[in-house]
Amino acid sequence: MSKPLTLSDKILKRMRPARLVRKDPVGGQAGLALLRYEPLDGQPVFPDGRFKAGQYCYLAVQVEGRWLNRLYSIASAPCQRHHLELYIVLVENGAVTPTLFAQPIGAEVLYMGPAGKFTLEKTERPDLCLIATGTGLAPYVSMLRQLRHELRAGGGASRPRRITLFEGVRYARDLGYHSLLREMEQEGELDLVYIPTVSRPERDEGFNASLGRGRVNHLVRAVLGDEAIEARVPPALPYGLDAETLRARLHPETTAVYLCGNPGMIAELQQFLGARGYDQILTEDYW
Ligand SMILES: Cc1cc2nc3c(=O)[nH]c(=O)nc-3n(C[C@H](O)[C@H](O)[C@H](O)COP(=O)(O)OP(=O)(O)OC[C@H]3O[C@@H](n4cnc5c(N)ncnc54)[C@H](O)[C@@H]3O)c2cc1C
Ligand SMILES: NC(=O)c1ccc[n+]([C@@H]2O[C@H](COP(=O)([O-])OP(=O)(O)OC[C@H]3O[C@@H](n4cnc5c(N)ncnc54)[C@H](OP(=O)(O)O)[C@@H]3O)[C@@H](O)[C@H]2O)c1
The missing domain is CATH 2.40.30.10 (Translation factors)
Incomplete structure (x- = not known):
């Protein structure tokens, strides 16, 4: 037996x-x-x-x-x-x-x-705000790859979406998929704005003006007009991007927000965005 x-x-x-x-x-x-x-x-x-x-x-x-x-x-x-x-x-x-x-x-x-249920099928909204820390970027890379594939295949499976992607890392060298995401942004097939931000720029030889400064949760709050941020590194957008343009892509009633990675980032933004009227927030905590 x-x-x-x-x-x-x-x-x-x-x-x-x-x-x-x-x-x-x-x-x-x-x-x-x-x-x-x-x-x-x-x-x-x-x-x-x-x-x-x-x-x-x-x-x-x-x-x-x-x-x-x-x-x-x-x-x-x-x-x-x-x-x-x-x-x-x-x-x-x-x-x-x-x-x-x-x-x-x-x-x-x-x-x-x-x-898992952290997918684009969960929302009909036209504007997507995708926010990650560290390897929490992974699901968004999959989403963007698939959206681009569907657009190129012309099958019409995907609705047009405006996508604003915020990625927070400690140092510039931690920006996985950086070239792919810049390429997707620049080729213009997807309506994508990619905003990488570095939380330890003062100790980072790889930091440059094309990157944002500060933790990603602080940067998102600053973009949405929060003036009460207490942060070790004051948030700043990459050169050439302005908060007003980004806010126009992120109206609470047209936007679904996705949060992935560090649970501290997720908890803080869930509370902040909820109070600002964002009522579609999907989360994926990594620990
Ligand atoms: C739904 C889901 C998806 C996940 N996807 C990924 C992914 O795509 N990539 C990935 O690297 N991890 C991901 N994780 C985390 C992963 O499952 C493991 O927890 C991680 O690899 C650590 O495993 P370990 O056994 O080496 O550490 P453990 O002995 O399990 O120690 C876990 C501790 O490590 C830290 N930790 C865990 N994950 C991370 C992380 N990603 N970044 C920083 N610190 C971390 C936390 O402090 C946590 O308490 C995911 C977790 C969940 C729940
Ligand atoms: N061996 C290697 O090659 C290697 C490479 C990368 C990472 N690591 C290690 O792996 C671990 C995970 O690193 P990681 O960079 O992927 O993930 P992480 O520590 O979660 O950091 C990613 C981003 O999240 C921010 N963050 C941390 N705690 C937060 C909180 N409570 N609220 C909001 N934002 C927060 C960090 O800002 P702060 O800068 O302010 O913390 C950073 O900008 C670390 O221990 C790191 O040393 C090792």
Whole structure:
């Protein structure tokens, strides 16, 4: 008689094996990377139609003989059917990320999903305000990739949207997907304004005037006219952008706000934006 299945055995049996095929460090750092996986069986990552941009997956790795599971937003888009791209930061004392980062190309993991409701299907509103800290950018990269794909395919699956993306990081080198997002903004197919902001500019050799200053929550509040911000680094927009132009893209009644990443940022903006009349706020806390 075979050994009875424990719950985790049951879950493991439902997960699919995939192989690490690419590891791209962000800003030359060993602890911040785009990790790309492909299913071992060569089939699409998810059955067609299941995955909506903005969702996450479960990823399991073996750590000292035990399979451990964590959730990761998917940065690749549904149109990228044959790989799974994740944007992950190394948590030095974490249980899982040190193993993920130590794995060589070819290493096997298990994954399952997709799951989550942090998707564009949740709103009909024409204006999107996407706000992230750190790797909380991942779901927005997926959304933008998919919107661009749908526009190019001309299938009309997506409504025209005005998108304002705020990304907050500590240093310029932490800006994952910076070139892709600038390219998407400049090519003009999507109506996108991309506002990266750096919270430690005084210690940052990579800082320049094309980047905002201050924590992303402080910058958003400043754009929306809050004059009572107490911040170590006073918020300032990138050169060439002005608050009035941005406010015109972010009327409370036409805008859906998405908040992803650091729970402190999310809690503060949820409260601030709620008080300003924003009544569609979707959140994805990473811890
Ligand atoms: C829905 C969802 C989606 C997520 N997507 C991503 C993602 O796309 N990329 C990603 O890097 N992480 C993501 N996370 C976090 C991820 O699940 C793990 O918690 C993280 O990788 C740490 O795992 P660990 O075992 O190494 O650390 P643990 O031993 O679990 O320690 C967790 C601690 O690490 C810190 N921490 C966790 N995640 C982050 C982070 N992203 N940035 C900074 N500090 C963090 C927090 O202080 C937390 O208490 C997501 C979490 C959720 C709930
Ligand atoms: N080894 C590597 O290569 C590497 C690379 C990147 C990150 N890391 C480590 O990974 C961890 C996570 O770093 P991260 O930069 O991805 O994420 P993070 O620490 O969450 O910082 C991202 C942004 O969120 C801001 N922030 C932090 N707490 C906040 C709060 N309560 N409310 C609003 N904003 C807040 C930060 O501002 P502040 O600057 O004011 O804190 C920063 O602008 C850190 O421990 C970091 O040292 C390692």
